[in-house]
Amino acid sequence: MAFNPDGNSFISYPISQGPGVSKGYYSSQIPGLTALVLVENDSADITLTVQVLTYFGDNFSFEVLPGSTYSFNINSIQLIGILSSSGTGIATGTLALFPSFGFPLFSNSRTVQG
Structure with a gap:
């Protein structure tokens, strides 16, 4: 668990895996986590x-x-792989993962860094 400058907690996992590999990164108990999920690909x-x-x-x-x-x-996250x-x-x-409340079930954004 890490912390934002404003004191709110978030969860961060480094991604490091070989090509063609599948890996589980997060799992939660019922009812699951509602969160902003951010995936950054540095490859x-x-x-x-x-x-x-x-x-x-x-x-x-x-x-x-x-x-x-x-x-x-997204609401009620069970697994992320x-x-x-x-x-x-x-x-x-x-x-x-930045835990949050009151967001829509699913919304997204994509940015491409050049």
Whole structure:
């Protein structure tokens, strides 16, 4: 557990896995966590596929391209896993969860860093 400058807590996991590897990064007990989820892909040529399962049975999947960041708000997070595409080197980045309340079930934003 880490802390924001304003004192609110957040959870951060470093992403480090070989190409073609799938890894679980977060799991929660019922009723799950409502949070802003941010995935940053620092890899040069490996795309990260993020899978999110909620306690409602919803399964979301999205890709985070090399050198980009993707964030979204979601309720009742049960599991988060990440699959790295084939490529060279190690897939690196960060998965951060910022617990929140009152956000929509699912909304997202994508930024590409140039």
